[in-house]
Amino acid sequence: xxxxxxxxxxxxxxxxxxxxxxxxxxxxxxxxxxxxxxxxxxxxxxxxxxxxxxxxxxxxxxxxxxxxxxxxxxxxxxxxxxxxxxxxxxxxxxxxxxxxxxxxxxxxxxxxxxxxxxxxxxxxxxxxxxxxxxxxxxxxxxxxxxxxxxxxxxxxxxxxxxxxxxxxxxxxxxxxxxxxxxxxxxxxxxxxxxxxxxxxxxxxxxxxxxxxxxxxxxxxxxxxxxxxxxxxxxxxxxxxxxxxxxxxxxxxxxxxxxxxxxxxxxxxxxxxxxxxxxxxxxxxxxxxxxxxxxx
Amino acid sequence: xxxxxxxxxxxxxxxxxxxxxxxxxxxxxxxxxxxxxxxxxxxxxxxxxxxxxxxxxxxxxxxxxxxxxxxxxxxxxxxxxxxxxxxxxxxxxxxxxxxxxxxxxxxxxxxxxxxxxxxxxxxxxxxxxxxxxxxxxxxxxxxxxxxxxxxxxxxxxxxxxxxxxxxxxxxxxxxxxxxxxxxxxxxxxxxxxxxxxxxxxxxxxxxxxxxxxxxxxxxxxxxxxxxxxxxxxxxxxxxxxxxxxxxxxxxxxxxxxxxxxxxxxxxxxxxxxxxxxxxxxxxxxxxxxxxxxxxxxxxxxxxxxxxxxxxxxxxxxxxxxxxxxxxxxxxxxxxxxxxxxxxxxxxxxxxxxxxxxxxxxxxxxxxxxxxxxxxxxxxxxxxxxxxxxxxxxxxxxxxxxxxxxxxxxxxxxxxxxxxxxxxxxxxxxxxxxxxxxxxxxxxxxxxxxxxxxxxxxxxxxxxxxxxxxxxxxxxxxxxxxxxxxxxxxxxxxxxxxxxxxxxxxxxxxxxxxxxxxxxxxxxxxxxxxxxxxxxxxxxxxxxxxxxxxxxxxxxxxxxxxxxxxxxxxxxxxxxxxxxxxxxxxxxxxxxxxxxxxxxxxxxxxxxxxxxxxxxxxxxxxxxxxxxxxxxxxxxxxxxxxxxxxxxxxxxxxxxxxxxxxxxxxxxxxxxxxxxxx
Numbered sequence: 001x002x003x004x005x006x007x008x009x010x011x012x013x014x015x016x017x018x019x020x021x022x023x024x025x026x027x028x029x030x031x032x033x034x035x036x037x038x039x040x041x042x043x044x045x046x047x048x049x050x051x052x053x054x055x056x057x058x059x060x061x062x063x064x065x066x067x068x069x070x071x072x073x074x075x076x077x078x079x080x081x082x083x084x085x086x087x088x089x090x091x092x093x094x095x096x097x098x099x100x101x102x103x104x105x106x107x108x109x110x111x112x113x114x115x116x117x118x119x120x121x122x123x124x125x126x127x128x129x130x131x132x133x134x135x136x137x138x139x140x141x142x143x144x145x146x147x148x149x150x151x152x153x154x155x156x157x158x159x160x161x162x163x164x165x166x167x168x169x170x171x172x173x174x175x176x177x178x179x180x181x182x183x184x185x186x187x188x189x190x191x192x193x194x195x196x197x198x199x200x201x202x203x204x205x206x207x208x209x210x211x212x213x214x215x216x217x218x219x220x221x222x223x224x225x226x227x228x229x230x231x232x233x234x235x236x237x238x239x240x241x242x243x244x245x246x247x248x249x250x251x252x253x254x255x256x257x258x259x260x261x262x263x264x265x266x267x268x269x270x271x272x273x274x275x276x277x278x279x280x281x282x283x284x285x286x287x288x289x290x291x292x293x294x295x
Numbered sequence: 296x297x298x299x300x301x302x303x304x305x306x307x308x309x310x311x312x313x314x315x316x317x318x319x320x321x322x323x324x325x326x327x328x329x330x331x332x333x334x335x336x337x338x339x340x341x342x343x344x345x346x347x348x349x350x351x352x353x354x355x356x357x358x359x360x361x362x363x364x365x366x367x368x369x370x371x372x373x374x375x376x377x378x379x380x381x382x383x384x385x386x387x388x389x390x391x392x393x394x395x396x397x398x399x400x401x402x403x404x405x406x407x408x409x410x411x412x413x414x415x416x417x418x419x420x421x422x423x424x425x426x427x428x429x430x431x432x433x434x435x436x437x438x439x440x441x442x443x444x445x446x447x448x449x450x451x452x453x454x455x456x457x458x459x460x461x462x463x464x465x466x467x468x469x470x471x472x473x474x475x476x477x478x479x480x481x482x483x484x485x486x487x488x489x490x491x492x493x494x495x496x497x498x499x500x501x502x503x504x505x506x507x508x509x510x511x512x513x514x515x516x517x518x519x520x521x522x523x524x525x526x527x528x529x530x531x532x533x534x535x536x537x538x539x540x541x542x543x544x545x546x547x548x549x550x551x552x553x554x555x556x557x558x559x560x561x562x563x564x565x566x567x568x569x570x571x572x573x574x575x576x577x578x579x580x581x582x583x584x585x586x587x588x589x590x591x592x593x594x595x596x597x598x599x600x601x602x603x604x605x606x607x608x609x610x611x612x613x614x615x616x617x618x619x620x621x622x623x624x625x626x627x628x629x630x631x632x633x634x635x636x637x638x639x640x641x642x643x644x645x646x647x648x649x650x651x652x653x654x655x656x657x658x659x660x661x662x663x664x665x666x667x668x669x670x671x672x673x674x675x676x677x678x679x680x681x682x683x684x685x686x687x688x689x690x691x692x693x694x695x696x697x698x699x700x701x702x703x704x705x706x707x708x709x710x711x712x713x714x715x716x717x718x719x720x721x722x723x724x725x726x727x728x729x730x731x732x733x734x735x736x737x738x739x740x741x742x743x744x745x746x747x748x749x750x751x752x753x754x755x756x757x758x759x760x761x762x763x764x765x766x767x768x769x770x771x772x773x774x775x776x777x778x779x780x781x782x783x784x785x786x787x788x789x790x791x792x793x794x795x796x797x798x799x800x801x802x803x804x805x806x807x808x809x810x811x812x813x814x815x816x817x818x819x820x821x822x823x824x825x826x827x828x829x830x831x832x833x834x835x836x837x838x839x840x841x842x843x844x845x846x847x848x849x850x851x852x853x854x855x856x857x858x859x860x861x862x863x864x865x866x867x868x869x870x871x872x873x874x875x876x877x878x879x880x881x882x883x884x885x886x887x888x889x890x891x892x893x894x895x896x897x898x899x900x901x902x903x904x905x906x907x908x909x910x911x912x913x914x915x916x917x918x919x920x921x922x923x924x925x926x927x928x929x930x931x932x933x934x935x936x937x938x939x940x941x942x943x944x945x946x947x948x949x950x951x952x953x954x955x956x957x958x959x960x961x962x963x964x965x966x967x968x969x970x971x972x
Contacts, residue, residue, distance in 0.1 A: 092330035102330075188331040218330055229335060230326035237326050240335050252334040 047071040082123045082139045082179030085110050086171060087153070090130040090162035091233045092186055097217035098277065105276040106184045106213050107153050112284055113182065114153075118146045126152050127174065129167035130159030136174060161233045162188060164197035172200055184211040186218070188233075191259035195267050202268070209270040209287075212260060216277040219253060221245045296373050299503070299935070303368035306361070313357035356951040363944040371940065372933040385478040386422040386438060388471065389413060389445065391452050392485035392512075394429035394459030395830070395873075395896040399486065399519075399603040402512045403454050406484035409510050410449045413482050417442050422477065425449055429457030430831040432467045438475075456605075456830040456872040458893040459485065461910075462493035465501060472502030479505040486513040487907065489900040496906075500913050503933070507911045517899040518548045520599035521606035522555075523576065524894070527593060532618040533645050536582040541595040541609070543569060544576040546898040551599075557581040558594040559613070586615040590887040592875050606897040610875060610889035618649045619667035619819050624674055626702050627654035631795035632672040635802035639811035646812075647821045663688040667819035673700030673793045677710055685711055690783030694818035699757035700793035709759060712780055712787045717758040720774075729754050730770040735777075739767050741788065741817040742777070744809035751806065755798035756791045764789070788814060829893045833867040837881055844881035851875055851890075 050059060050070035060073040087110055093103040100108075110126070117124045125139030126149050137145075137152045162185065175181065181201050187194050187210070194210075202208050223242040230237050257273060264271035270290070274283045298304065329335075389410045397403040410425075417423055425435045425448035435448040464483070472479045479502065485491075487509070493499065501507060526540040539557055550573050556566040564584075569577045579595075596608035621640065625633050633652045640650055653661055655671075659678035663669050663685050671677070677685075689695055695711055703709070704719035722728035732748035748768065756770060764780035770791075778789040794811075796802045801810075815821075828834070836846045845863050848856040851874025857865060870876060870890045878886040902910075 095328070095330040186330060188333050215330070228326040229329045229332060231332040232328050232330055234332070236332055238332050238335050238337050240337070244336060248336065249334050256334065 046074050048074055081117075082125070082177050083113070083117050084125045084127065084139055084171075084175060084179060084181050085113065086127045086129065086168070086181065086183040086185075087156060088130065088162060088183070088185030089128055089134060089156045089159050090185075091158050091160060092162060092188055093213070094158035095186075095215055095218070095232060096276065097215050100276060102186055102213045102215055102276055103156070103158060105274070105280070106211070107156065108280050109211065109213075109274065109283065110153055110184060111150060112280065114146060114149050116284075123179075124149060125174075127167070127171055128152060128156045129171075131161050131163035131166060133167050133170045134159060138174065139177075139179065162186075164189060164194060168197050168201060175201065175206065178205045180207045180209065182209040182211060184213060186214060187212050187260060191256065191263040194260060195263045195269070198269065199267065207270075208268075210260070210264055210272065211287075212257065212271065212273045214257075214273065214275060216275055219257075219275065221249060296371055296936075297933075299370035299372055299933070301369055303370075304365055306365035306368060309361045309365070310358060313354055313361065316357070353951065353954050356947055356954065359947045360944065360951060363940055363947060367937055367940040367944060371936045373936060375932065375934045384420050384422070385480055386424065386471070386475050387413075387417065388468065388479060388481045389423065389425045389449060390432075390464055390468075390481060390483045390485075391425070391427050391449065392429070392459050392483070393427045393452055393455040393457075394488075394491070395456045395605070395892040396459065396486055396488050396603065396899060397512075398454060398605050399513075399517060399899060402486050405512055406510070407449055407452060409512075410482065410484050411446060413508075413510070414442060414445055414449065417445070424471070425452070426464075426467065427452045427455075428464045428467075429455045429459050430463070431457070432463050434467075456892045458831065458896050459488060459491040460493070461485075461491050462498040465499045468505055469500070469502050472505045475504070477504075480508060481505060482508045482510060484510045484512065486899070487511045487902045488896070488898070489902050490895045490898050492902060492906070496909075499910050506932075507913075509907055509911065511901070511907070513899065513901050516547045516901055517602055518545070519601050519603050519606070519897055519899050520545045520548055520551060520553065520571070520597060521603070521894060521897040522595050522597055522609040523897075525593075525595050525609050525611045527611045527613060528645060529612065530614045530616060530647065531586055531645055532616060532647050534585055535645070536584055537586055537613065539581040539583060539593070539595065539611070541579045541581070542576060543571060543579065543597055544894075544897075545571050545574055547574065547900060549573050550575070554598045555579040556596050557583065558596060559583055559586065559591055561592075583613075586613050588615045590614050590877075590885060592887065593889070603897065603899065605873070606892065606894065609891050610873070612875065612887040612889040614887065618647050619821060620665065621648050621650045621815065621819070622661065622663055622666040622669045623650050623652040623672060624655050624658055624670065624677070625652060625672040626674055627656060629673065629700075629702065629795060631797065632698065632793055635796060635807070636670065636672065636794045636811060639802070639808045640815055642808050643812060648815050648819060663693060666693075667821070668694040668696065668815070671695060671697045671703075671710060673698050673702045673795070674710070675702035675705050682710055686782075689785035689787060692784035694785050694820075695787045696790065696814060696818060697787060698790045698793050699759070700795070700798050701755065704757050709789060711782070712759075712764070712778075712789050713782075714762040714764055714778070714780070714789075715760040717760050720756050720758060722754045730756060730772060732768050732776055733771050733773075734766075735768040739779075741814040742767060742810065744813060745806040746809075748776075748801070748804075748806055751799060751801045751804050753792050753799045753801075755793075759789060759791055786818070788818065828870060828888060828890050830870060830872060830890055831893075832870050832890075834870055834876075834878065834888060836865055836868055836878075846881055847877075847879040849877040 047060065047063065048071065050072055054072055058072045059070050063069070063071045063073075087106060089103060093106065094101055096102060096104070114124050114126075121141055123139040123141045124145065126135070126137040127133060128135035135152050135155065137148050164185070183198060183201075189197070198208060198210070223240070223245045226239060226241045228237050228239050261271045261273070272283070272287055272290070391406050391410055393403065397406065414423070420440065422438045422440055423436075423442070423445045424438045425445055427433050427435060435452065436444055439445065468479065468481055481501075521544060523542040523544040525542075528537060531537050541555060541557070543553070543555060545551060548571070551571045552568060553571070554566050555569050557564045565581050567579050567581070569579050571577050581595075583593075591613040593611040593613050594608050595611070599607045601607070623633050623636060630652075633650070637650045637652070640646060640648055648667060651666070655674040655677055658681040661681060663681075669685060669688070685695065689711060697703075697709060697712055699709065699716070701719060704716060706716065708715055720730075722730065729752035731753070732751055735742055735745065735747040737743055737745070737747065753770060753776070756774065756776070758774045759778060761775055761778060764778040766775045766778055767788075768775075768777040770776050774791070775789075776791050778791070780787050780789075792798045792801070794802060801807050834848075836848075837844065846857070846865070847862060848868055850856045851872065855862075856868065856876070870888065873891055876888040876890060878888060880886065
């Protein structure tokens with residue numbers, strides 16, 4: 001029953017990203033996500049001997065009084081991770097074979113993940129880009145942060161061409177603290193170039209996740225007659241035939257997806273292929289399940 | 296198989312259009328937006344091959360559409376044998392000739408009987424219509440399926456005196472055939488008079504779905520003598536003999552001797568014997584001693600004893616009345632003008648006008664109302680009362696002729712005419728200094744026979760400033776000679792010289808009498824009209840100033856010919872038959888109009904059979920027959936196929952639309968949507 005409501009077309013009819021995110025997330029278990037790092041919540045994890053440079057505020061002075069040794073008290077945090085989502089709004093993201101195009105689907109996905117992080121009090125931020133950074137909301141847990149994020153998502157419109165290198169280079173300047181970085185795009189680049197472009201994001205020990213958003217018609221296009229196809233980003237036109245689409249195209253797109261998946265795995269990057277025809281919560285659940293398994 | 300309009304086959308050239316669209320024109324499809332061309336490769340050759348295969352059906356349909364359209368306009372037909380009994384519904388028109396010539400013997404009664412016999416073959420489901428024709432075609436019924444109504448209409452057809460015209464009948468039949476969806480069968484009951492044929496034979500052309508069945512009532516030429524014309528004055532004014540000249544003629548006749556009589560008011564005045572050569576013509580001259588006052592009914596008749604007795608006489612109207620009076624006002628010291636003017640006006644044998652001359656100083660108690668018009672001949676003085684009455688008289692519709700000389704030049708303005716006198720011009724006779732006339736408007740009724748005043752020398756003229764008047768003639772120095780001005784309902788003519796042979800030598804020239812006579816008739820309104828008029832001529836009932844007043848017309852039977860509305864509004868009246876028509880005009884005048892049939896109807900020569908056959912073949916074919924009904928004769932007729940071609944075109948058009956819309960959808964719809972559907 002819930003699946004029916006989480007169909008992308010149904011979600012498209014719900015006005016307001018917050019409501020969409022709430023609808024998606026409230027349906028299933030909250031709190032599955034755990035921070036990969038130790039945070040500062042109340043669940044005690046262990047003691048560690050003080051070393052030079054540690055913050056004195058974390059020293060357990062009771063233990064020091066009893067043992068005259070300085071120990072730092074460490075906790076298992078559940079929500080205090082920093083999450084930064086990078087949303088690709090290039091022109092190709094506007095493609096869609098049904099009422100919800102790729103960008104809409106990505107918006108719902110990002111909003112849902114932000115809602116999830118809000119529930120767990122994670123600091124969340126957003127970078128919107130195409131061939132340059134279009135919008136930046138720094139990660140924060142402050143009051144109203146969720147609204148700011150949703151507003152930024154709402155405002156994101158299809159832009160020009162995709163160029164991962166330049167915007168991701170800029171992103172490094174914004175990301176000073178370790179955390180999770182999720183990149184949502186249709187990745188129309190060679191797998192090697194993509195991994196090369198995103199690799200610097202991992203420099204601060206960030207955990208990187210790639211959400212590869214594709215329309216079902218991009219994965220398995222249907223064409224009954226020869227057609228003139230127009231590139232949405234470059235406006236180049238090309239006449240193609242159904243025979244080609246049925247054979248060579250499918251092979252190429254499959255090879256591209258598989259190549260990207262392999263390259264990502266090889267570089268320790270999480271990769272998720274998201275089909276915009278599938279229910280959003282299903283994609284989200286798959287993501288969370290894989291995340292928990294990794295931890 | 297043939298084509299009724301083969302020139303439309305030229306439209307087959309349009310077959311090149313689909314060929315151009317499908318084979319020569321570059322195919323342009325609407326581009327389909329896609330995320331990226333990263334994984335696409337160009338494949339052109341195979342796509343063109345595919346497209347050609349797909350559009351062949353559409354191409355064939357479009358070719359078929361153009362082909363069918365051209366054939367449809369070319370109107371293809373098949374010639375097939377038609378059994379009249381097996382034919383479907385049709386319109387039968389019964390056309391009965393009721394012209395004057397049908398009075399010959401019992402032709403008209405026979406024509407009606409034959410029409411009734413033809414009506415007996417009228418089948419249920421057929422439409423019928425009865426018309427009579429002579430000068431005009433009268434539809435006696437609408438198209439009806441009721442034989443009783445048709446029979447009644449045939450019985451009600453009356454004999455007329457008009458002239459038959461087959462061109463008018465053919466025109467009506469063409470209109471009927473165009474508006475009728477069923478074939479038209481026309482039964483014409485007529486004496487087939489040769490003089491009724493139109494001069495361009497093509498005017499007899501009938502519609503393609505019209506079949507003519509002729510019922511000739513005369514097969515041989517009949518001999519006929521007739522009174523062709525009569526010349527007699529319409530009005531006489533003097534107590535003297537009236538000359539009547541009659542022309543007697545024969546058509547298809549041998550040499551003949553007959554009595555010709557002139558009758559006035561049913562009293563034979565004189566009878567003469569005349570001899571006519573074969574097919575000849577002779578005139579007889581009569582003098583009626585003294586016609587009584589008032590309206591007289593005259594007639595010239597012959598004793599011919601032929602089958603058409605009605606044309607053995609001809610009517611004429613003769614009115615004896617007092618001549619109209621003309622008031623001639625002159626200077627007592629210069630009576631020469633009246634001498635010449637009166638002599639000129641009295642010169643015609645029977646002048647309609649007589650002159651009453653009054654010196655200007657004695658006009659104080661004279662009322663101009665009773666006069667036909669007034670002449671002011673070079674007057675220097677007019678009593679104020681008379682001048683005032685004269686102005687009122689002119690404004691009320693009267694007329695005045697003003698001659699100007701040395702006496703009238705003493706005044707600053709022309710009396711009544713009220714335009715300024717600029718100067719008096721005098722030229723010496725001895726030194727041959729004179730003016731001639733130029734720029735004469737010969738189209739004016741008063742000047743048409745003046746011969747442009749040729750040779751007339753004007754020694755003294757009065758120069759009048761034209762002002763609002765119209766200049767009808769000028770002198771050689773371009774000063775006005777004759778001017779006209781409309782004053783109120785009346786009019787005034789100014790002659791810038793005198794009638795006295797002093798200021799000019801006009802009275803000595805031959806143009807003087809026609810000018811005086813014509814200007815007098817023009818100003819008095821006396822009309823010279825013929826004593827007899829042909830049937831179906833139009834009589835003018837009222838002039839522009841008689842609008843709204845009542846006019847009465849009594850037909851030869853003494854019945855009112857106009858309804859109450861017509862008597863106050865009708866401009867014209869068509870004279871429908873022979874006889875004397877009495878007309879009472881708006882001004883109270885009575886007139887008698889003698890009307891006779893067109894004498895071309897008296898020539899009873901019939902149309903040759905070859906010509907009749909040609910006429911029948913101008914329709915869709917028919918037959919000439921003497922028996923009633925016109926049934927049971929097999930004939931051939933073109934069977935038009937346009938309906939079938941139109942149906943085929945409609946079907947192909949629908950199919951083409953269906954296929955074309957499918958292709959259009961295929962071209963316009965994004966491929967991804969198709970999959971979703």
